[in-house]
Amino acid sequence: MIPKIILGKGPKAVRRTIGYLFGPGRANEHTDPHLVASWNAFAPDPGRPSHHTPREVMNQLVRQLEQPLVMLGDKAPQHTVWHCPVRTAPEDPILTDGQWADIARRIVAAAGIAPDGDEEACRWVAVRHADDHIHIAATLVRQDGRRPQRDHDKRAVQRTSREIEVDYGLRRLKSGDGTAAKRPTSKEHFKARRLGQETTTREVLRLRVRRAVAVAGDEAEFFTLLESTGVTVRLKHGPSGDALGCTFALPGDTNDQGKPVFYSGSTLAPDLSLPQIRQRLNTTSPAPAPLPAVNPWHQATAATDLIPNRLTHGEDSAAQAQLVVLGMTLDLLPITGPPETKAQLELAAASFERATRFRITADRDTTRALHRSLQTIWRDRTTDGDGTGFAMLLDATLTAVAFAMHWHRTRNNSQQEAAAQQAFVHLEAAHTQTTAPVLTRLAAHSPSQQTKHRYAHHLQTATPQHAHRVLDDPAWGALTTVLAEAEAAGHDAATVLDQAIGQRSLDDAHSPARALTWRIRRLGERHAPGPRAQAARLRSTTARGGDQHPASALPRPVTPTVPVQSRPRRR
Structure with a gap:
């Protein structure tokens, strides 16, 4: 269950909100808007038959909701409407009007809008548009003229929603910590659909900004990369002239006046504000550039x-x-x-x-x-x-x-x-x-059969419990190729194989030969011993009369193992 709190400003916010809730919707999606609950259970319902016209009933409802605001006159708060859509998941059972009414009462109580038993609380209504959601709208002045105590109402509503999910057998969502990116609004989804876009502008901008941060070396390059992808950047300057923030827009995404719609970085994601972006860009600034010879x-x-x-x-x-x-x-x-x-x-x-x-x-x-x-x-x-x-x-x-x-x-x-x-x-x-x-x-480039037999012997010595699985694996041919490549680079096949096996357990590997192939490829290409080391090992090996394949000087990697109960089954 997903609740989302929206605040409305100004003396006309109540009329705008109720007009939207009982109107056709932005995409004619409001097919049967009607009340399921209200502050006194007797509020006028513009969505049900009456001897008055629907507009007259809606005006009555607006006047009743606005009464506490009117009493305050010029002392009314800036935010006058508390609006909270609540939606269930597609796979959830369809709830009755009575069940939605109970959910609405629990949410306004948790938010501090209308605590249980408080007869002087804010006036509110719950409007149902479809099987899967309702809208709760309340005025932000109590009937006794005071302001509601709604400290941390978003967290409280989320906690209550998790309890409602259990009580009604709904899909149980994960609890958050307040670091999630802001979701696109319904209005943004409708606009994207109208413009023929697969995703909303907010999501497109978030992706492009994230990619620019990942590859930019400094702030100037970051802005250049963004502009090269069609993003318009607008900086916000402080009194000193320094850039304090930035907003982003896509061409063609305009408002009713035909002006670009800009999104601040922090509304795209909490870590995409300009100060956060600068911290991430500083990750590479003091470090030297990679050597050209390094892949x-x-x-x-x-x-x-x-x-x-x-x-x-x-x-x-x-x-x-x-x-x-x-x-x-x-x-x-x-x-x-x-x-x-x-x-x-x-x-x-x-x-x-x-x-x-x-x-x-x-x-x-x-x-x-x-x-x-x-x-x-x-x-x-x-x-x-x-x-x-x-x-x-x-x-x-x-x-x-x-x-x-x-x-x-x-x-x-x-x-x-x-x-x-x-x-x-x-x-x-x-x-x-x-x-x-x-x-x-x-x-296709696997070594000779004799070399394969030698590698199989190394494998049976290094991991007898997994040897048969590796040898029967379709990726065994690829594994022998990378072992041969490691030997050609100066490594000892047995040593590299032993190190690859020691990195992580093969117990949960779907394809153990494939897992070892990538490990050995990384070991062989990243740590090939230099000419002096190879010559020293060759002299040492010759003096011992042992294997003619020089051993690698690689230390055994210390790689942690994910606990068995939490490891996903893979390769």
Whole structure:
């Protein structure tokens, strides 16, 4: 059940609100508006037959609601109307008028509009438009002339709504912490539909601003990127001339006067105000640019690989920063990956956006490497060759999202946990689409049968309990290819395989060979030993008379394991 509180200003706000509630609606959606409850159970109902015309009855209702305001005259408050639409989910049972009346009374009592047993409370009505929702409208002056005590009414109404969901067997929504982005209004949805847009202007702007923040190196580049996507930016300057805020608009989105409709960054999302954007842009400013020789896909994957460990062992402020930069990664994946994965990746990014915010100030020092890598991929339009770079980054991102889901669960952030879980579902779908052709290409270059037998022996030694699953896995051919590539780069196959197995358990891996393929590809390409190290190992190995394949100097990675009960089943 979703309640939403709206305040109306001015002496004519009551008439405007009642006129809308008993009118046809903006899209003729008001087919049977009628009262289900009121402050005294005897309020005039313009939606039911009467010996008066509907307009006359509506005027009577407006006069009765306005009476406490009229008594105050010039002392009436600025906000005169409290308006709260309440909507159930599509899968919920259809409630009767009597049930909606009970819900309305509970909500006005929780909000402080009309506490139980208070005969001098505010006047209010509940109007039902359709099976799934009502509108509650109240005047913000009590009948005794005082103002209602409605401190924190939004939180109180939300708490009561969660109780109503249980009592009436409705879909139970997640409790929030006040960090969610503002939802588009019904008016915005109707306007988008009228203009032939798939999404509202608010949602389009939110996505474009988030992507610009992810790839911009400074404030000037941020505004340039936005304008290149068609967004109009208007700065708000203080007396000193410094920019204190900014608003955004899309061309073609105008009001009744034909002027652009501007949205402030904070109304798009709590973390998109200009001060918050500046903090995020500062993440990369003091750091040096990445070296040209470093593959940014590998660098981004290496940085993303560290997120699970930082979520598990870091302070909450550092973990919050990891969630933010992980959201940036998801924002850019749809525009850097294969076209066939775009839809699922966009859904994943939109879902995870809610999981990036929590009531903790982010310490972004540990996010610089990943942020710089994302910028490099975007600016240079770095090609991914055979697609393995993108596949590895997607694989690392999928794991990080699973850890983010667990992190929010342990802190009872139910909305953020649900958002991360939904993002995980979409990422898994994109992961399957991405990795299948890459694994096929890798398997086509698998080594000789003799080399495969040697790798199988290493595998049976390293993980005897999983060896048969890996050997029977369709991705076994791809795994042997990346092991051969690691050897060609100077690693010891047995050592790299052992390290990959030690990173995380294979118990819940749907495709253990595929999981090991990506791990070994990352290990082999990120940590190839230098010429001196290779020569030293070769001399040492020759002196021992042992294996002629030099061992890697990689330390065993310390990667946390998500508790078994909370790990989603994957690869």
